[in-house]
Amino acid sequence: MTTALALEEDTPPRRRAAWRRHPTVAIGLIILAAVCVMAIVAPWLATLDPTALSPAKRLRPPSPEFWFGTDMMGRDVWSRTVYGARVSVITGLSVAALATTIGLVLGLLAGFDRTVDAVLMRIMDGLMAIPAILLAIALMALTRASLGNVIIAIVIAEVPRVVRLARGIVLTLRDATFVEAATASGTGFFGVLFRHILPNAVAPLVVQSTYIAASAMITEAILSFIGAGVPSSTPSWGNMMAEGRTVFQVAPQLVLFPGLCLSATVLAINMLGDGLRDMLDPRLARRVK
Amino acid sequence: MQRDETSDRETVLAVSGLRKSFPVARSWFGRHRKSLRAVDDVDLSIRRGETLGLVGESGSGKSTLARLCLKLIEPTAGQIRLFGEPIERLSPRAMRPLRRNLQMVFQDPFASLNPRLPIGRILAEPLRNFRIAQGADLARRVEALLARVGLPADVVNRRAHEFSGGQRQRIGIARALAPEPKLIVLDEPVSALDVSVQAQVLNLLSTLQDQAGYSYLFVSHDLAVVRHISHRVAVMYLGRIVEIGPVESIFSTPRHPYTEALLAAVPDPAGRQRGGTRRRGPRLRGEIPSPINPPSGCAFRTRCPLATQRCVEERPALLGSGDHAVACHLRQA
Numbered sequence: 371m372t373t374a375l376a377l378e379e380d381t382p383p384r385r386r387a388a389w390r391r392h393p394t395v396a397i398g399l400i401i402l403a404a405v406c407v408m409a410i411v412a413p414w415l416a417t418l419d420p421t422a423l424s425p426a427k428r429l430r431p432p433s434p435e436f437w438f439g440t441d442m443m444g445r446d447v448w449s450r451t452v453y454g455a456r457v458s459v460i461t462g463l464s465v466a467a468l469a470t471t472i473g474l475v476l477g478l479l480a481g482f483d484r485t486v487d488a489v490l491m492r493i494m495d496g497l498m499a500i501p502a503i504l505l506a507i508a509l510m511a512l513t514r515a516s517l518g519n520v521i522i523a524i525v526i527a528e529v530p531r532v533v534r535l536a537r538g539i540v541l542t543l544r545d546a547t548f549v550e551a552a553t554a555s556g557t558g559f560f561g562v563l564f565r566h567i568l569p570n571a572v573a574p575l576v577v578q579s580t581y582i583a584a585s586a587m588i589t590e591a592i593l594s595f596i597g598a599g600v601p602s603s604t605p606s607w608g609n610m611m612a613e614g615r616t617v618f619q620v621a622p623q624l625v626l627f628p629g630l631c632l633s634a635t636v637l638a639i640n641m642l643g644d645g646l647r648d649m650l651d652p653r654l655a656r657r658v659k
Numbered sequence: 660m661q662r663d664e665t666s667d668r669e670t671v672l673a674v675s676g677l678r679k680s681f682p683v684a685r686s687w688f689g690r691h692r693k694s695l696r697a698v699d700d701v702d703l704s705i706r707r708g709e710t711l712g713l714v715g716e717s718g719s720g721k722s723t724l725a726r727l728c729l730k731l732i733e734p735t736a737g738q739i740r741l742f743g744e745p746i747e748r749l750s751p752r753a754m755r756p757l758r759r760n761l762q763m764v765f766q767d768p769f770a771s772l773n774p775r776l777p778i779g780r781i782l783a784e785p786l787r788n789f790r791i792a793q794g795a796d797l798a799r800r801v802e803a804l805l806a807r808v809g810l811p812a813d814v815v816n817r818r819a820h821e822f823s824g825g826q827r828q829r830i831g832i833a834r835a836l837a838p839e840p841k842l843i844v845l846d847e848p849v850s851a852l853d854v855s856v857q858a859q860v861l862n863l864l865s866t867l868q869d870q871a872g873y874s875y876l877f878v879s880h881d882l883a884v885v886r887h888i889s890h891r892v893a894v895m896y897l898g899r900i901v902e903i904g905p906v907e908s909i910f911s912t913p914r915h916p917y918t919e920a921l922l923a924a925v926p927d928p929a930g931r932q933r934g935g936t937r938r939r940g941p942r943l944r945g946e947i948p949s950p951i952n953p954p955s956g957c958a959f960r961t962r963c964p965l966a967t968q969r970c971v972e973e974r975p976a977l978l979g980s981g982d983h984a985v986a987c988h989l990r991q992a
Contacts, residue, residue, distance in 0.1 A: 547770035550731055555834060556758045556788035559751070565784075569775045 395645030401638035405631070409455040416449035420605050429621045439623040441614060450605040451627050457517060457594075457606035458587045458635060464521050465586035469528040470579040474571070476529070477536020478563075481544060491537070494530040502527035506589055510598040517600050520593055524586045535578055539571045546570075573650035580643030584636040591632055607632045670743070671842045671874045672728060672761070673704035677737035679723055683951055695951045697723040699898035699958075701737070702977065705842060710868065710875040712889030712906065714882060714921070716947050720898040721878045722766075725844045728876060729761045730754050742841075759789045762835035766847040768827035772819035778805075778830055779815030785837040804833040808863060825856035832863065842874045849884060861888055882925050886910055891982070894918050897958040898950055904983030914985040917943075917959045957988070965989055 408415060417437065424444035432439045438447035476494075480487040497505065502524075509523035543549060544567065552562050593599030594608025595615075602609055607628035614624025678701075680694040697720045705711050715721050726732045728739065730746060739747040741757060749757070762785075765771035772781055782801045786792045792800045802812040808829040819827060828848060835843050845864070849857040865888065867873060879885050885892060886906060893903040894917065902915040913919045920943045945962055948954055957975050960966040969988050977986040985991060 547765050547767060548773040550726075551763070551765060551771045551831075551834065552773070552784065553751075554729060554731060554758060554761075554763045555785035556755050556838070557784060558755060561788070565776075566773050570773070 392645040392649050394641040395649060398638040398640075398642030398645060401634055402642060405455050405635050405638070406459055408452055409459040412452045412456055415452045416446070418446040418449045420445060420449040420453045421603065422446075429617065431621070432623060438627045439621060441610075441621070441624050442617055447610075447623055447627055450610055451607070451631055453605045454607040454610055454628055455631065455635075457600055457604060457608075458590065458632065460517065461521055461524065461590040462583035462587045462635075462639070465524045465528060466579040466583035468521070468525045469532050469582050469586075470575055472525070473529050473532025474536045474575060476533045477538075478540055480533065480537040481540025487537070490533070494533050497526070497530045498534075502585075503589060503592055506593055507596070507598050510593060515599065515601045517604070520590055520599050523593075524589050527589070528582050528586065532575070532578060532582070536571065536575060539574060540567060543567045543570055573647075576650065577643050577647040580639050580646065584639040584643075587632065587636055587639075669706045670704050671707055671741070672876075673738075673740045673743075674728060675702045675738045675740075677701045677703075677724070677727055677739065678735045679720075679727055679732065680735050693951055696898050696953060697950060698727060698734075699950075699953070701898075701900055703728075703893060703900065703903075705874050705876055707841070707874055708868065708872040709891065710877050710889045712885035712892040713876060713878045713895060714880060714885050714892060715895035716880065718897075718947050718950070719895040720950070721880075721895055722846050723898075724895070725763070725846050725876060725878045728842075729758070729763055729844055731763070756789070759785075759838040760841045761844070762838065762840040762842070763844045763846065764828070764831045764835050764848045767851055768824060768831045769819060771831050772827060774819055777816045777818055778822075781819075781830065782815075782834055782837060785834060789838045791838060800837075804837055807836060807867070808833045823856075824852050825859060828852060828856075828860055829863070832860070832867075836867065836871075839871070840873065842876065844876045844878070846878045847880070848877075850879065850881060857884065864888065882921065894921065897947060897953055899958055899986065900977055901959060901987070902983075902985045903977065904979070904985075908983045914979075914983070914990045915959075915987050916963050916965055916990075920962075957986070 422445060424440070426444065427436070427440055428442050428444040430436050430440040430444075436446050436448065438451060441447055441450070476490060480490045500508075505527040506520075506523040509526060510519065513519045513523075546566075549562055549566050552566050557565070590599055590606065591608030591611065594606045595612040597609075597612065599608055600606045602613075610628040611625050614621065614628075618625050677698055678696065679698040680696045682693070683695045684693040699720075701724060703711070703724075713721050713724065723732065727734050730739065730749070730751075734747055737747065738745055741760060746754065746757060772778075779798075779801050782804050783797055786797055786800055798815075801815060805812055805814065810826060810829055810833070814822075819830070822830065828851075832848075848864070849860050852860060861884065864875065868875065875888070877885065877888055889906045891904065892906050892909045893900050894909070894915065895901070896917050902909065902913065902918045909918065910922065913922055924943060943962060948958070948961055954961050954971075955974075956972050957963070957966070957970040960970040963970065967989070973988065975986045975988045975991070977984045978991050979985055
């Protein structure tokens with residue numbers, strides 16, 4: 371619509387400068403990309419079937435044959451770790467996307483309508499009174515173990531935080547002078563919403579969504595760890611650690627490798643979030659001359 | 660009386676009996692509501708090509724009145740007429756095309772510009788909304804607007820944080836000029852700027868008015884600025900207009916004790932050097948009373964050195980001879 375004006379959002383040299391100025395984003399993205407690739411090409415990366423049992427070779431230490439050793443049922447820990455990335459990545463991304471979208475929509479409704487606000491925020495307060503993990507466990511107790519149900523349970527547990535943030539942002543932006551100025555310039559409700567409120571709300575929500583992704587991965591691991599998560603037939607970093615816990619002193623690799631992967635992924639996401647927060651602030655994104 | 664002017668063909672905007680109250684306390688059952696009367700029964704009109712200065716202390720309702728005139732907030736009661744047509748009941752949607760005639764410049768130039776949008780997009784917004792320009796013409800118009808406020812054309816891709824305060828306010832003014840409005844409400848447009856920049860912006864506003872005949876409603880608490888730019892001045896106190904008249908008449912022969920006090924409070928180093936005495940007039944003591952519980956009768960009586968029993972009992976009307984009107988029992992001879 372505005373092409374004639376040659377008013378691009380960002381010019382290319384500026385964007386390159388931004389990358390150099392935010393190395394945390396680069397490092398976070400690289401690690402995260404590696405984990406995502408690992409999840410996607412798991413069948414090729416894995417040396418063995420992650421569910422194949424070979425009781426004769428259980429609890430082997432890392433070796434050329436079993437890179438990360440084997441667990442108490444003789445399954446290959448490397449292959450299971452690689453496949454476990456799938457659960458974590460899918461959980462993290464879907465929970466972040468779903469919780470942020472639902473939270474934004476509900477937050478907008480609450481921010482613009484007093485009645486909706488009163489009802490919705492009391493429900494959210496109620497949900498927030500229950501620790502996210504307990505809520506997810508309770509929800510999982512009601513359904514059968516599956517990745518989809520785990521995601522839904524974590525989304526329900528995470529949504530109130532997003533709603534609160536989105537509502538606060540909307541309330542602030544709604545009364546911002548530039549919104550008033552847009553109204554005075556003849557911009558209608560939807561113009562104000564899509565041109566002025568949403569673009570300014572997206573940055574903090576994107577940052578928040580990275581933390582949600584990280585926390586969702588941890589919640590999934592905890593759920594799997596206590597046996598309320600993905601079915602034990604699907605390898606996940608959580609249930610691998612849970613199973614390895616009993617033989618931790620003999621075979622530390624069972625807990626070590628999935629634990630390292632989980633920590634690295636969560637760290638990468640948090641670094642990405644921190645960097646994005648700085649990068650998406652137009653006041654901080656100064657031009658490098 | 661002021662009301663007669665509503666029929667005047669030269670009148671751009673006229674308000675009468677305008678009120679705005681904000682609910683401040685509400686019990687659980689919606690009863691026992693207290694309200695704050697920010698604007699209380701105001702009559703005002705702005706003629707073509709004229710600058711009406713609106714002065715008053717903080718909390719006197721100046722900014723609320725300014726926003727009511729543009730229907731950026733809805734009035735509780737009263738009439739607003741744009742070229743004689745009542746607009747107070749129009750829905751936000753019906754109001755939109757009329758906003759072309761009524762623009763506003765805000766006090767904080769940074770807050771009034773969307774931090775994510777390049778300046779070109781901000782200036783294009785009113786042009787597109789009012790279907791004034793499209794395509795290549797739009798870019799030309801944006802450049803012309805920038806030129807009118809003294810900014811180079813190559814700033815269109817920059818964002819608000821890359822400009823100085825004075826430049827931002829120029830952008831704010833350019834946005835207000837975009838639809839060629841008849842009335843521009845200026846809400847303390849220079850109070851956030853350095854003194855040297857203030858002068859530049861004020862001169863720009865005067866030049867623009869000479870060129871295009873805009874009417875200004877100039878809200879300010881700075882009497883020197885108001886004296887410099889206004890043709891007429893209205894003095895507000897606690898949501899009411901206590902005195903209104905031509906600028907020379909207000910500044911040379913103020914009639915309301917509050918106006919006298921305001922003028923006396925302005926430091927006058929030049930006068931002192933000439934060995935002149937301090938301007939006569941009462942000194943203001945205390946604070947402006949709460950608009951939640953305004954005093955009975957005359958709003959100013961709690962701080963007025965001349966207040967009588969009548970001021971407690973009876974609210975003075977805004978009356979006067981000719982153009983100069985005052986709301987004071989003691990000064991309406």
